[in-house]
Amino acid sequence: MALAGVRVIELAGLAPAPFCGMVLADFGAKVIRVDRTKVPVSLDTLHRGKRSVAVDLKTAEGRALLRRLCVQSDVVLEPYRKGVMEKLGLGPQELLTENPRLIYARLTGYGQNGSHATAAGHDINYLAMSGLLSRLGRSGEKPLAPLNLLADFAGGGLTCALGIVLALLEREKSGKGQVIDASMVEGAAYAGSFVWKSGSIGMWDRGRGENLLDGGAPFYDTYRTQDGKFMAVGALEPQFYLQLLKVLELDPRELPPQMSFSDWPELRRIFSARFASKPQAEWSRLFQGTDACVTPVLSLDQVSSHPHNRERGSFMKDSGGGEFPRPAPVLSRTPARPSPAAHLTTGEHTVEVLQEFGFNSEEIEQMLAAGVVEASTERSKL
Numbered sequence: 357m358a359l360a361g362v363r364v365i366e367l368a369g370l371a372p373a374p375f376c377g378m379v380l381a382d383f384g385a386k387v388i389r390v391d392r393t394k395v396p397v398s399l400d401t402l403h404r405g406k407r408s409v410a411v412d413l414k415t416a417e418g419r420a421l422l423r424r425l426c427v428q429s430d431v432v433l434e435p436y437r438k439g440v441m442e443k444l445g446l447g448p449q450e451l452l453t454e455n456p457r458l459i460y461a462r463l464t465g466y467g468q469n470g471s472h473a474t475a476a477g478h479d480i481n482y483l484a485m486s487g488l489l490s491r492l493g494r495s496g497e498k499p500l501a502p503l504n505l506l507a508d509f510a511g512g513g514l515t516c517a518l519g520i521v522l523a524l525l526e527r528e529k530s531g532k533g534q535v536i537d538a539s540m541v542e543g544a545a546y547a548g549s550f551v552w553k554s555g556s557i558g559m560w561d562r563g564r565g566e567n568l569l570d571g572g573a574p575f576y577d578t579y580r581t582q583d584g585k586f587m588a589v590g591a592l593e594p595q596f597y598l599q600l601l602k603v604l605e606l607d608p609r610e611l612p613p614q615m616s617f618s619d620w621p622e623l624r625r626i627f628s629a630r631f632a633s634k635p636q637a638e639w640s641r642l643f644q645g646t647d648a649c650v651t652p653v654l655s656l657d658q659v660s661s662h663p664h665n666r667e668r669g670s671f672m673k674d675s676g677g678g679e680f681p682r683p684a685p686v687l688s689r690t691p692a693r694p695s696p697a698a699h700l701t702t703g704e705h706t707v708e709v710l711q712e713f714g715f716n717s718e719e720i721e722q723m724l725a726a727g728v729v730e731a732s733t734e735r736s737k738l
């Protein structure tokens with residue numbers, strides 16, 4: 357796999373950093389998640405392909421242990437607010453001195469400087485600070501965050517993974533590591549560059565929810581079907597729009613022009629009435645094979661059985677039968693091979709990993725006895 361041989365030390369975080377670590381693991385990196393001790397159950401649902409060691413970083417021995425892991429690794433990924441690692445004596449200054457090849461990824465909400473740098477926050481806060489949240493939501497309603505996808509994952513974990521891969525590639529030439537300052541505010545805004553760049557062609561001149569791509573246009577929206585499900589319509593171009601009208605059995609000569617903003621509410625009423633006349637499966641059959649840009653809004657338990665997704669194998673199952681999206685993109689020669697493991701217990705690999713990183717049995721025993729590290733019983737045998 358593309359990242360085979362890359363060693364990553366992931367300090368346990370909430371969602372963005374775990375997702376970043378999972379992406380790296382899916383594509384072959386060896387990711388070790390450093391969990392807190394005395395926390396028997398981790399809420400990290402994005403643990404696929406990782407191993408867990410439980411270390412108390414509030415002890416000098418625990419911090420020394422982490423330094424020893426980082427000296428022998430390529431990447432350290434930390435999910436804490438600004439200054440936490442420096443307080444532990446584990447900041448870039450220390451770790452890059454001990455390992456100049458280390459890629460030190462810092463995934464935060466606001467970045468390593470600025471008035472908010474030390475403030476707590478979550479996806480919705482970062483999305484709000486990026487400006488994008490102001491453009492999300494129906495006309496006349498308050499801004500609505502699209503789950504915690506845009507800041508936590510698109511602008512956070514995935515953007516940080518890109519930064520790590522870029523730094524790994526650059527290190528091939530320079531032989532040097534560097535610090536990655538991954539701010540979710542900036543990552544989300546960057547992912548939304550189109551909003552800034554397309555403003556110049558009037559894409560966002562109208563209020564929230566009243567533009568072409570934000571729910572304003574009746575030919576770019578969702579519609580309830582007779583059985584209470586929904587269809588997604590994306591018939592933007594005139595030639596696709598005509599195919600939409602054809603399947604809906606509407607005569608364009610009897611309708612207002614597609615781009616007549618003032619007639620969009622009327623067009624929406626007409627489309628709504630049509631879509632409400634048949635069940636989703638019937639509309640899916642009617643639109644299949646056309647270029648009307650109309651698709652069923654699939655639920656999470658429908659996606660893997662949809663013929664297209666099934667043919668591609670877009671969704672997989674882990675050893676516990678849990679379904680998950682296949683890692684993307686698919687590399688032709690070195691595709692991701694996600695681990696099938698369904699569970700990861702805190703400290704499950706503590707002994708195994710410490711042995712791998714050169715700790716002898718006496719050192720491990722002493723740290724276990726002192727509570728510097730913890731090993732879950734399932735897997736830890738000296």
Ligand SMILES: C[C@H](CCC[C@H](C)C(=O)SCCNC(=O)CCNC(=O)[C@H](O)C(C)(C)COP(=O)(O)OP(=O)(O)OC[C@H]1O[C@@H](n2cnc3c(N)ncnc32)[C@H](O)[C@@H]1OP(=O)(O)O)[C@H]1CC[C@H]2[C@@H]3[C@H](O)C[C@@H]4C[C@H](O)CC[C@]4(C)[C@H]3C[C@H](O)[C@]12C
Binds near residue numbers: 367372466
């Ligand atoms: C699943 C939910 C999360 C969904 C995603 C959510 C929407 C997000 O947006 S996550 C993104 C959060 N932001 C960031 O990641 C940006 C960077 N990080 C931060 O800004 C901060 O870390 C923080 C704000 C996220 C948290 O701040 P906090 O003060 O807690 O921590 P830090 O300042 O970073 O300092 C860390 C301290 O920890 C010490 N540390 C670290 N490692 C170790 C170690 N190995 N040993 C010892 N000590 C260690 C470190 O030294 C620092 O110490 P100091 O402070 O002394 O310096 C979930 C979101 C909320 C969850 C629910 C909630 O928690 C309540 C319940 C709790 C219960 O236990 C389980 C059920 C809950 C309902 C729980 C359920 C889910 O988990 C959530 C809903």
